[in-house]
Amino acid sequence: MKTFIAVCGLALSFSALASPHWEYSGEAGPEHWAELAPEFAACHAQNQSPVNLTGTVKSDLKPFHITYAAGAENMVNNGHTLQVNYAPGSKIDVDGMPFELKQFHFHTPGENQIEGKSFPMEIHFVHANSKGELTVLAVMVKEGKANPTLAKLWKEMPKTGETVTYDQKINAKDLLPANLHYYRFSGSLTTPPCTEGVRWLVLKNQITASHEQIQAFTTLMGHPNNRPVQPINAREVLKD
Numbered sequence: 001m002k003t004f005i006a007v008c009g010l011a012l013s014f015s016a017l018a019s020p021h022w023e024y025s026g027e028a029g030p031e032h033w034a035e036l037a038p039e040f041a042a043c044h045a046q047n048q049s050p051v052n053l054t055g056t057v058k059s060d061l062k063p064f065h066i067t068y069a070a071g072a073e074n075m076v077n078n079g080h081t082l083q084v085n086y087a088p089g090s091k092i093d094v095d096g097m098p099f100e101l102k103q104f105h106f107h108t109p110g111e112n113q114i115e116g117k118s119f120p121m122e123i124h125f126v127h128a129n130s131k132g133e134l135t136v137l138a139v140m141v142k143e144g145k146a147n148p149t150l151a152k153l154w155k156e157m158p159k160t161g162e163t164v165t166y167d168q169k170i171n172a173k174d175l176l177p178a179n180l181h182y183y184r185f186s187g188s189l190t191t192p193p194c195t196e197g198v199r200w201l202v203l204k205n206q207i208t209a210s211h212e213q214i215q216a217f218t219t220l221m222g223h224p225n226n227r228p229v230q231p232i233n234a235r236e237v238l239k240d
């Protein structure tokens, strides 16, 4: 028995070193993230995501350019979300710099709010430039017609810790609305370590998914996977 406990303790401390455990509720929930580990301290910082996009300021934001190829390689269920990992070669140009699409993933309900309105689902397209800076493009999903691209992705949904690989690569562009008008603000990762300095572009227009498609994701996760909205503090939210 003694040995068993020792081994367990060892395993626990190793996994804690690798990646401290966090959740969306309870003692390891969002209000405690900053205290779970020193590297999560930013979760209590001043420029956190998500936010309620309100009091937005009209400005001359330039349209951004997206060059996505069909590159969805696989989808992993990491227990916090379904994450679709993307092949190199797809990018978004922001501030005159290319940011490569690394992955996209899902939250239900949505995380950012638009004028106080919450959507049943939100997709985050995560991009990085050569300096490791991040741009997240967010699109809200509202309930409506079934989404054909989601239908392909949802065909086989991996259980926690599992990965599904795609033979036919899906293009992330098929999950974006035609109209790319957007809000912009400076924020953070919405999961630990809550790193700040992330460029956030939130599309004003939504895409649709059927009630069943949204429900399939909610059921698979078994819990909401949205961080509550964070104070805007000194930030401005711009709109084009």
Ligand SMILES: [Zn+2]
Pocket (backbone or CB within 6 Å): 105, 106, 107, 124, 190
């Ligand atoms: Zn996200």
